[in-house]
Ligand code: NI
């Protein structure tokens with residue numbers, strides 16, 4: 001432990017740094033009211049996108065065009081990004097790929113995935129989550145999702161060390177549902193995301209923390225934007 005740096009950039013956007021390789025997940029930066037960086041500040045090697053909604057696909061096109069990084073995403077989104085000249089690694093739920101030493105397994109998520117950037121009805125395939133494996137550290141980014149029972153299967157198959165879970169409600173799980181998710185996943189660390197970015201997903205993360213404490217011994221880490229933990 002200690003060689004992997006995980007940074008929250010606000011909303012569902014995380015940056016993972018490992019041995020000089022930079023991974024961005026769901027890089028919603030420039031229109032993100034809580035982000036303080038600009039997409040131009042970022043030169044990742046890989047971007048992983050959970051689904052086509054604007055607050056997840058975000059600045060993927062700009063960043064990948066400029067940095068030349070690969071974009072890991074579901075097949076339909078991959079086709080769309082390729083049509084824009086972007087280098088992609090398309091995949092689908094249940095499959096795994098390895099890019100620059102980082103292994104991605106795509107998981108289910110209970111959510112929709114139109115590509116907002118294209119137009120409201122452009123099919124983005126299915127919404128997904130990612131199991132990101134770096135050496136023996138496993139991070140589960142749930143994407144946008146409602147609570148689903150197969151999180152137990154995700155726990156059994158991948159034993160995540162860290163779970164990044166939406167708690168904002170309305171479009172995803174709220175604090176209580178997300179705490180139940182922690183109970184199924186039983187990671188060492190749970191980090192709330194996808195809350196307080198907009199008024200409609202206002203949520204007190206302390207409610208999440210307290211509920212988790214009543215269920216299991218997972219440590220909840222409530223991050224500030226741009227703050228990091230080391231794994
Ligand atoms: Ni969404």
Ligand code: MN
Pocket residue numbers: 053055056144171194
């Ligand atoms: Mn979202």
